[in-house]
Structures are given as structure tokens and as C-alpha cells.
Amino acid sequence: MAGNAGNAGNTAFTIVGAGLAGAKAAETLRAEGFDGPIVLLGDERERPYERPPLSKSYLLGTSEKEQAFVHPPEWYSQHGVDLRLGTTVTGIDPDGHRLTLADGSHHDYAKLLLTTGSTPRPLPVPGADLDGVLYLRRLADSDRLKETFRAASRVVVIGAGWIGLETTAAARAADVEVTVLDTAQVPLQRVLGREVGQIFAELHTDHGVDLRCGTQIAQITGSGGHADGVLLADGTRVEADAVIVGVGVTPNSGLAAAAGLDVGNGVHVDARLRTSHPDVYAAGDVASAFHPLLGKHIRVEHWANALHQPQTAARAMLGQDVIYERLPYFFTDQYDLGMEYTGYVDPDAYDRVVFRGSTESREFIAFWLAGRRVLAGMNVNLWDVTDPIRALVASGQTVDEIALADPDVPLGELVM
Template sequence: MAGNTAFMIAGAGLAGAKAAETLRAEGFDGPVVLLGDERERPYERPPLSKGYLMGTSELEGIYAHPPHWYAEHDVELRLGTTVTGIDPAGHTVALDDGSRHGYAKLLLTTGSAPLPLPVPGADFGGVHYLRRLADSDALKETFRAATRIVVIGGGWIGLETTAAARAAGVEVTLLEMAELPLLRVLGREVAQVFAALHTDHGVTLRCGVRVAEITGTDGRADGVRLADGTRIPADAVVVGVGIAPCSGLAEVAGLDVDNGVLVDAQLRSSHPDIHAAGDVANAFHPLLGRHLRVEHWANALHQPQTAARAMLGQDVSYDRLPYFFTDQYDLGMEYTGHVEPDGYDQVVFRGNPEAREFIAFWLADGRVLAGMNVNIWDVTDPIRALVTSGRRIDPGRLADTSVPLADLLDAPGTAA
């Protein structure tokens, strides 16, 4: 492996692959080493709970690059390799084979891992998490064989997995601790849309419940018991109760860690030669004026490009608004911006929520914090402009579909 002139990337997912791509695109001709603990070359994760899981997209479409790309661009891709330690002072990393290798710059793109469900029976066979390609393959097989499943957790992974299971003809009971799925993320007004979407597609939705245990026979899950004693039989159980950043390496190495690796707007950690990007990075966002850790595909796609340029000494900062999307049944949506739970005072709907064709805007003091377009397309740019402007927008005009979004910033009644 290359020595201490190398730019090393720990984590060979989409973020790591995009960082390597950017280093080469920016003209860096030194050694680039990309280390990943999976045996698969870098791939994108959204298809694992969407098209690939449903069988509507092919395996080859999930990969970040063709197999020959790494050799052609002189990127040393080492799969099945785990980084076990970092010595920031010595500029070295330790690997699981016992070797130690030097670097000039290090980028951490170690991602995140599913939170385990802390109840008895969580280690039974037939209990599934969804993070890696092998997990998605296992779920596809489960959906072919199962009649009924229980999904624990009403976040994005839980809802997308539920939609895929229903498309495969599987009966689904979805369990959520909060009053509604996505309540913390979207607030009550919009969370109700997703609750209705799933019940309209035959999902048994049980909110405000707690799981006491996963029941099983001969070491294999056969149901879920709730805290009130109710038992829900199932052929398999899917757990989607959140993810945590894989920041243990950084913490042991003495880097500043708080809900991920703390980095500045240049994605530089508390050590000047170590950067972080993607799920693991808790980055200062210049526009929002705070640190933010984003767990979505767009962040893994774009943030490493800034990190790579910063590693090359360029004067850059990451200021893109958070963006994510989902596809469930006949509903497709895009979300642009960021809203803290209870961080807004008004939701304005533009269009028809009942028909699931609308844009929802979250406002605070008349300013648009985020917008979500549902089954309405090609509006991300004007939504982004409304958010980044920081200007007060007349809610009545915002809701008026006869007023083009692009005209709102120039409309009478818009105040700075």
C-alpha cells in the first residue's frame, strides 16, 4: 500500500467513491487508497429500500462506478478491509490484518449503522435490518416466502420497506412508538399524509405502542409482543429504529466527536489532516449557522466533493441545503431544507394533500425553512431559493397555485 504521501479514504461507500472521483477530477496524481469492510465495490444505498428491493431496478445500477473504473483511475480499492485504529500524530492507520500504513491526508466516510432493538428475541433468525446489499437480498427472499411481517419503526426505512412488502403481496403490521410515522421529522400536519398513505394500501398501522419482545420458536422469530401484552404473529420482523454514526475510530483517536465527527464547513475535523463526510460527519453549515449531521443520499453524494477539494487546499465550504427523497406506492416526493422538531410555527399547503399532489412549506416567523413537493416535479430550485433567501413570504401567496413559485420572491408583500 502507498506510504505517507497517500490520500486515504476510510469507508468505501458512495461517499468514499465520490471523494476518490473528485480527487482525480481535480488533478491530484498522488496515491489514493479507498478502504472498505464490505466485499462489494462502492454502491448507493437508496435502491436497497426502493427499486432494487422491489425488483424494479437491476443490481448493476446501484454501483457508484463500473468495476474497471478504480484501476483505470489508479485508485487502490481494498475491499474486505477494516480500519481498526488511527494515529493522527503519526499519520498512520492500522488495519485488521495487523498492518499499519501512512497517509498525508485522511478522509473518514465510515457511514452509520442501524441501531439494534434492545428487547429479548432481537437476535432471532428472521429479524432483519436494512443497511447493506446483503440485507436487501435477504429481505427480497423473505418477501417471496412470507405471508405476514411486522415492521418496527415508522421512519423512512420502515415505511419504504413496508411499501416494498405490500407490493410483493405481504401483509404488514407497522409499529411506531410515536403518535404518527415520521412525526419527529415532518410534524403532525404532513406525517398524517404518510399515515393515510399506508393505511390506504392495506397496512395495519399501530402507533403509540412499545415492543416488549420478539417471540420465537426454535430460535426463529414468529411474532412481536407489545408492552400491553398483545402478540402480533409474523413470519419475519424488520427493524428500522434509527441509525448511529460509525464514529468510534475518530473518538478513540482523540478527534472531537458529538453525534458524529465534528467538522467545520470545510469538513475538516479537530485534526487538520483528517476530514469527514457523509453520515459520520456532524458538519457546521454556514447557511443554517449550526452543526448538522445528515443521513441522506444527497449528502453522501455531494459532501465528499467538498471534502476532497478541501484536502487539496482549495478554499471551499459545504453549504448545500439538505435534500432527500422517497418513493412509496404511487407517492414520490422530494424534501429540501431543514426543520428542527417543533422548530416551525406554520405549515402551508400548496395543492391538494388529500389527492397527494401538493407542496408543503414549513415556516417560522414567515420565513420558509423547508419545502416538500409530493407528486409535483421540477420545483426543487424555486423551493431552494425560497429557503436560502431568508425572506418573509406571504403565506396566502405561497398557497396560491396560480402564483408561480419563481415569482414569490419578487411579489408584493415579500419583506426582508
């Protein structure tokens, strides 16, 4: 499919981004009976893998690297998927149905799916380029963190979001001292709000973490080119053998923007995951998708989205009448706390949080409400309740708050 022969008669479905989303799209195309060429392009040297183990089981050492891969090595050839690793796409010509690659060659396609993911946001302070300032996005990053935890006695984690807190838990499991710094008043405040964020604050302090919220970073200090601490705006210095940065990600939408596709916070797609060009689709971290239930575009950076969204995109590419309306879902495991979250809440869009169960023993469900409508639910150390929580959120019905908080009232009875 490579070369400069033009796109006349080209039937190749091409996927740019060889992660979980790209691999699942290829899998779905074959499962749905597409027998034309499938080309999967990825700039990494590793075949497609899932990212949750990188900050969870693989980082903790409780799972092996091989378990992170989406498919066995032979799957791609067996299913006629032309997997090209170490291949970087530098340009898209949507009308010409052509990609430009980093080596100057071209690749023609019939339909294109962008699953280019996202990139960790760099910390904009002096010293951020020192050796020993670490980010987590790829398998090699997780390997380097594991090595760091074996050698270090103390680390600083900048950012108390999911990546920051999960790497903190892994560091503590390795008996490394950890100081966590964040500008918000509690961990995960931008995602969960103050009420539930405080529970995660107590979880980490109970496990020996020096948690410092409401702090501003002035610079990362270093000696001999290697990070050795963090200087705060108030003049306090926190010593460290390494600094881990987890301050969010930026969607890799540059290719789409340069090609003239509609972009904002990601690549804008409709409910069928089609971009502003009819033969170009996007899914996963990079996609800002219109959600029919929520009535607006949202971009979700979690595993479940990368798992399910490409399946809809692949079917849409085949001309099927499908839309993506699955509610956002994510999970975390930190120390002895496991949780699942279903739904979507903007930071200032809820009125209150209703708890069912015991927050002291960390066995509860938290519900975010606007008016008397449940926007999202999070079950902590309570299992097999995701389906009724999803039904409750999707119903859009108002609920009785007393019944919602009562563990003796089955969740299924709240949806009429």
C-alpha cells in the first residue's frame, strides 16, 4: 500500500496509532467481516499494549510484561493486519486519502482511523529537563520507574491525579518515601470534587505519604545534571532521588489540526466517531466525541474508552448505523482500595455527593447529584454494582436521596 501510485481503487482501511484502541479497531474490522487490507501504523517499537498495568499491576510487579499486550505477536499476521511499528505519520491529506510518513514515503488509504492517543503534559518550571524527572505513558517509562523504585529511597510526585496517586502507591509498596505535591486543595479535586478527594487524601496519608496540597512549584533542583529535589514557591525545598510528574495529558491532535480537521480539546467527532471529513474517524484519548446522552462533546482518557470506542468507529467505517453512547467508566487500585466510577461530571456541575455505606471503612458508593438526578456513581471496595449504577445514571430519573443513601434499598429499585 505504500508508494506514490495514488488512491484509485485503494481499499485499505488504515489506523494511525498502534495502542489498545488501534488494535481493537483492527480486531473489530475483521470480526465484522471486512476482508480488505488493514494497515496499523505505530511509532513505538512495541506491539499494541494496554496502559493500566503500567501504573498498576506491572509497575507493582504483580503481573508480567506479556500480560499487557493486546494480542499475541502472531495474531496480526494470522488476521491479515499489516502492523508497522516504529512508523511515524507526519501528514494527512484527507481529500487525497494519503498519509505522509517520516521517511518521506506516502501511504494511500480508503478510510482512516486516528487513535493517536495523548502525551504527558510537561511541567513548565526550571529544571524540568533534568535527568531523573520522570513521566509515565509508555512501557519503557514504567520500566524506568520500576528501576527507580528499586534504587531510590525518596521520590517526589508532582500531581495528585490518577497517575500520580497510582505511582505513589507503587512507590510505597516498594518502601520508598514519597512526597506528593499538588496545587489543588485535595487529591483528584478536578475529577471527584473535595468530598471524595478528601477520602483519597486520608488513604495516602494513612500509608505514610507526605501529602502537600495547595502548593506551587518554583523549580526542580539538580546536581550534576540530575534532579535532587523540588523548590516550592514559599521557599521550602523537598529533597528527592527522582521526581515523577503527572500533571495531565494533551491529546495528540496535531496531525488532524494540520490536515484541516475540526479540533478543540481533541479531534471533534460525531456520535458515529466520524470527523469533519467523511472518510476520517477518531477514537480513544484523542477523540472529543459527541455523547448523545450528555448532549455535548467529551474527551475521555481512560482504558474503557480505548477498549470500546474503536469498536463503534470500526463498524461506522464499514457503513453500519451505530453510535457510541456508552457512559464513561474508569477504575483504580491503590493499596487496599479498589474502585470503579461510572458516569460523567464536570467539576462544577454537581450540587452534592450522597454516600451509601461507610467512608470510614472505605466500603461505600458515592453518588454525584445535580438536583435529584444522579450524574455519576463510584463504588469503593464494593463489587457487582456497576450495572445498576450505570442504569441509574443513564435513566436520567430523579431519585429519593434517603433511599439512595440506604444500603438496604436495592439500587435496581431506584430505576423505574
